[in-house]
Amino acid sequence: QVQLVESGGGVVQPGTSLRLSCVASGFTFSYYGMHWVRQAPGKGLEWVAVMSYDESDKLYTDSVKGRFTISRDISEKTLYLQMNSLRAEDTGVYYCAKDYSDNYVMDVWGQGTTVTVSS
Amino acid sequence: SYALTQPPSMSVSPGQTASITCSGDNLGNKYISWFQQKPGQSPVLVIYRNAKRPSGIPERFSGSNSGNTATLTISGTQAMDEADYYCQTWDSSSANYVFGTGTKVTVL
Numbered sequence: 001q002v003q004l005v006e007s008g009g010g011v012v013q014p015g016t017s018l019r020l021s022c023v024a025s026g027f028t029f030s031y032y033g034m035h036w037v038r039q040a041p042g043k044g045l046e047w048v049a050v051m052s053y054d055e056s057d058k059l060y061t062d063s064v065k066g067r068f069t070i071s072r073d074i075s076e077k078t079l080y081l082q083m084n085s086l087r088a089e090d091t092g093v094y095y096c097a098k099d100y101s102d103n104y105v106m107d108v109w110g111q112g113t114t115v116t117v118s119s
Numbered sequence: 120s121y122a123l124t125q126p127p128s129m130s131v132s133p134g135q136t137a138s139i140t141c142s143g144d145n146l147g148n149k150y151i152s153w154f155q156q157k158p159g160q161s162p163v164l165v166i167y168r169n170a171k172r173p174s175g176i177p178e179r180f181s182g183s184n185s186g187n188t189a190t191l192t193i194s195g196t197q198a199m200d201e202a203d204y205y206c207q208t209w210d211s212s213s214a215n216y217v218f219g220t221g222t223k224v225t226v227l
Contacts, residue, residue, distance in 0.1 A: 035216070037162075037218075044203075044205060044219075044220055044221040045154070045156075045162065045205050045207075045218040045221070047207075047215065047216035047217065047218060050216065059214050059215070061215060062120070062215075095161060095162070100164070100167060103150070103152075103167050103168055104152070104208070104209035104216070105150075105152040105164060105167045105168075105207060105209075106164070107164050107167070107173060109161040109162055109163075110161065111161055112161060
């Protein structure tokens, strides 16, 4: 079945970098767009970034533009989120999610990986 | 930027109908999706394209969207439906996916 497994979270200091990974299985990875969505402790969901299936479009929420980069390795079936210049407000659980093509929604989510930015 | 507003919480008795609203400017012109999130778990898609149910989602979940308000309706609410619910849409003007503020549904 379709599965997404995130990793790479941890505790880091403000201003540093972290790279999250999301390994996909159960579907043809190159055929689908992929998202990153985060959730601060006790708060709601916040969309972070999306990559289209052909990598022609990479979109970001305003608060991470210029700091975060979404990318993928098709051969490894892995989605990445490179996070630079981390801030305390970037703290939360980061989910990767598969795009439900042409429906403007995410249909399958991973279990999430936790990022804590603290001095 | 585009915003979706939900009531923070609501309660419903078992077997009754829960209606969760999501408000946004001209929301009826957009597609709305709904997610269910139970404590410590990842979100689960329960409605997309306003009223479509993914496979495996019970028929008691239904959706509508018109004017400035979308509604997720849970008919015959069960204890297992107790969760946080989020609406979500795509805002082409800002090229952003947007989530609602979330509604905590308590079944008691």
